[in-house]
Amino acid sequence: MIGLDALGIAAAALPATVAIHHALDRREATRWRNVGFWGVFAILLGAGPWLPDLLNGCLVLAMVGLATWGLRPSPVVSSDRPSSVRGGPWLFVPALALPAVTLAGTLLVPDGRIAGVALIDPKQVSLVALALGALFALLLAIRLTRPPATAPAAESRRLSDAVGWAMILPQMLAALGGVFAMAGVGKVVADGVTSVIALDTPLTATIAYCVGMALFTMVMGNAFAAFPIMTAGIGLPIVIHRFGGDPAAVAALGMLSGFCGTLMTPMAANFNIVPAAILELRDRFGVIRVQWPTALLLLVFNIAVLAACGFSGRIS
Numbered sequence: 001m002i003g004l005d006a007l008g009i010a011a012a013a014l015p016a017t018v019a020i021h022h023a024l025d026r027r028e029a030t031r032w033r034n035v036g037f038w039g040v041f042a043i044l045l046g047a048g049p050w051l052p053d054l055l056n057g058c059l060v061l062a063m064v065g066l067a068t069w070g071l072r073p074s075p076v077v078s079s080d081r082p083s084s085v086r087g088g089p090w091l092f093v094p095a096l097a098l099p100a101v102t103l104a105g106t107l108l109v110p111d112g113r114i115a116g117v118a119l120i121d122p123k124q125v126s127l128v129a130l131a132l133g134a135l136f137a138l139l140l141a142i143r144l145t146r147p148p149a150t151a152p153a154a155e156s157r158r159l160s161d162a163v164g165w166a167m168i169l170p171q172m173l174a175a176l177g178g179v180f181a182m183a184g185v186g187k188v189v190a191d192g193v194t195s196v197i198a199l200d201t202p203l204t205a206t207i208a209y210c211v212g213m214a215l216f217t218m219v220m221g222n223a224f225a226a227f228p229i230m231t232a233g234i235g236l237p238i239v240i241h242r243f244g245g246d247p248a249a250v251a252a253l254g255m256l257s258g259f260c261g262t263l264m265t266p267m268a269a270n271f272n273i274v275p276a277a278i279l280e281l282r283d284r285f286g287v288i289r290v291q292w293p294t295a296l297l298l299l300v301f302n303i304a305v306l307a308a309c310g311f312s313g314r315i316s
Contacts, residue, residue: 189230
């Protein structure tokens with residue numbers, strides 16, 4: 001049955017390709033440093049579930065050491081033979097194919113059964129569909145542009161080198177969120193907030209929860225990592241249990257408030273640092289400078305909606 005382990009092996013193909021490309025680049029002075037970083041990342045993604053926890057932790061520390069030492073990759077040499085780009089607007093098809101395949105797979109195979117055979121873990125149908133959509137989009141892009149055979153690997157390395165160690169921030173921060181939740185950080189946060197602010201009305205509890213979600217997301221770079229902490233500390237015991245907030249509304253608008261924090265932090269590398277690297281912006285934080293006014297307006301909007309609709313008229 002296809003599940004997270006198989007998806008991890010598929011995801012490991014990218015850093016493994018980057019590591020191999022570095023290994024073959026004899027002109028790069030720091031190539032073995034780069035090979036080690038991307039190679040260890042590939043091992044963690046592909047073989048991590050079967051390795052001892054201590055070894056996984058040591059491999060993570062090895063990546064941190066290599067990144068601290070400095071990767072300093074050499075620029076990738078472009079192919080002398082240009083791609084034959086055809087089709088004009090058809091070039092948007094690969095980008096649109098990814099969400100289309102993901103949505104189709106999620107809706108058509110909701111239980112993971114194909115022809116009556118259980119092939120996919122029902123909990124991971126969307127992720128499997130996403131992986132298949134990415135592969136299908138890649139094949140479409142190759143068919144449309146007809147690049148040199150080495151171009152996909154070279155471009156994978158070019159983008160990975162541009163982003164650098166920040167590419168692993170989502171995984172690191174998500175793991176940190178799990179550790180914080182297990183350590184009871186939510187209760188500590190709740191005690192700290194209630195010692196400063198009297199959460200004695202639904203409105204003040206709503207503000208504390210939504211603003212806390214945004215701030216914790218800014219610190220951790222991941223709303224999914226901040227959610228269990230703030231929900232366990234304020235959302236569930238105070239907003240829902242004490243004041244009778246609607247769980248669906250609290251959870252949904254709490255996550256949206258966290259996403260407001262995502263728009264304002266460089267820790268959310270995949271949203272804010274990667275686009276700047278892809279577009280080769282001079283200002284590395286240019287994306288954040290454009291987004292933060294919208295993020296603040298959305299945060300205020302989320303608070304207002306939750307206050308107005310999440311308590312069945314009990315707001316005060």
